[in-house]
Amino acid sequence: MKSSLKEQCFSARYIWVCAFLAIFVVLFFFQCIFPAQSDDYSHYFKATNPELGFLYSYFHWNGRIGEILYVGFFARFNNSVWLDLLGAFMGSAFVLVFFMLIFARLPRDARDVMYLCFLCFCLITLNDFAANFLWNSGYFNYLFGCLLIMLFWLPFRYFWQKILRGHQGLAMQRSARMLWLFLAPLSFFAGMGSEQMGVWSIAMGVAMFVYAWYMGVRLPVAGYLSFVCFLAGYLCLYFSPGSAFRTLVSKDSFISFSALLDRGFLDSLWLFFSSFNHLYAKSFAVFLIAFIFFYLERLKAKWYFYIFGILCGIMALVVARHLAGLVVYGIVFVMFLRLARIDSKFYAFGALFLSWVLIGAIVFQLPLGLPKRAQLGGNLILYTLLLGMFLDFYARFKLQDLLKKIVFIALALSTASCMINWGYMGYKWHKMESYIAYKKSLGAKEVVIPWDNFVGFYHSDWGLPSTKADFWVNELYAKHYGLERFIVGDNKEFRHFSAH
Secondary structure, three states: OHHHHHHHHHHHHOHHHHHHHHHHHHHHHHHHHOOOOOHHHHHHHHHOOOOOOOOHHHHHOOOOHHHHHHHHOHHHHOOOHHHHHHHHHHHHHHHHHHHHHHHOOOOOOHHHHHHHHHHHHHHHHOOOHHHHHHOHHHHHHHHHHHHHHHHHHHHHHHHHHHHHOOOOOHHHHHHHHHHHHHHHHHHHHHHOOOHHHHHHHHHHHHHHHHHHHHHOOOOOHHHHHHHHHHHHHHHHHHOOHHHHHHHHHOOOOOOOHHHHHHHOHHHHHHHHHHHHHHHOOHHHHHHHHHHHHHHHHHOOOOHHHHHHHHHHHHHHHHHHHHOOHHHHHHHHHHHHHHHHOOOOHHHHHHHHHHHHHHHHHHOOOOOOOOOHHHHHHHHHHHHHHHHHHHHHHHHHOOOHHHHHHHHHHHHHHHHHHHHHHHHHHHHHHHHHHHHHHHHHHOOOOEEEEOHHHOOOOOOOOOOOOOOOOOOHHHHHHHHHOOOOEEEEOOOHHHHOOOOO
16 A cells, blocks of 8 residues: 555656656657758758857857757758757747646646647647747747746746745745756856847846735845846847848838838837737737636626627637737636636736737837747736636636547647648658759759648748749758759659659
């Protein structure tokens, strides 16, 4: 009996290791079947050029720490098992740290595994999964930056968890201080991880310090030191020569403060309010519909209110995308305040949602909005809210086993469909490379590849080749495969070609 109890405790203690390994195996398989894309080849040529140096990206294009590392070193290992292992490890750590940031602990039982599955489902289905977890340039640029920022916030999350539980003794202070001291060196690099999430973190940090002062809570000096290091890292990113150059050559997608002053007050005001419309994405659409159902269920509304709610949700999505997103977000916040009358925890939900809305104000200088791959940080906030609503519903649902099975089945189906899609793309890529090798053996200097060879059922948030041979992606592929011209177009010979 005692040995059985001891075995259960052991398995519960290390269940997070099993979860990490399971995620790692799946991601590693994805990494192996997913080929390098567009920017990956450009970064490979830079990484293997001894004249450019490790900090080339910082001084010439991008100051983010992820791209510095990739362009300066790791890009030379494109399509190697070593980079596949690193990408799988990075993605697995990301999911686990995300869980720890939400719950302030490691997974420890079967229910936690279900929560992990829920988060994985969101990351695969609602997020731009391939661009953030599989594409080399994507996960170094966005996932790695968000991972560092989550690690920066982790000691603060544990500290406040102890405070909220009433543990303010020396043991708590020592554990929090040790965690800060261990992660403090990463804080500087976390500040260099992401432009918009860096500003978000600074704003949330200031708000946290003000709240701590108001509540009479003393944070350890290590916490303030960590924040200062983060701020220093962000300033290094913001004032990097590479970011300044990228801003200069991206006039259509970035508006400087001097250009804003020339636009006039009303024009700038319209630009500011329209920036909130760019927050609209698949993640928000799913969140809004789920929240409306959750809101009505929490208020025990009649069945006909659900029909009315669906119609209002569809209308709100149209408004948020094209007219006045800030109005829709304001209504959602008011709905959270209404729920807070039932349960005070929804005040925290509302505050978290407002922090997501803040991202719209942060990126108002981008008239076209953030690319989908760059919305990962904001999406994590929405997934946290979705999980919070799921936990509230799960605690009151009678058929909990059924709900567990739905989560596991949903994740299995989404993973399988995603794997089939990118696996087929990997096959098509192998076919293309075999075809190029065949044509080169015949002396050809130019190849024509059909368009559908580069796209799948899922969104592709990276550069795709064009029908024009002088397009930058085409030139990269031509250089990589030793061709003079690489063109997208119809090719019956290619369609009937069999890869070996």
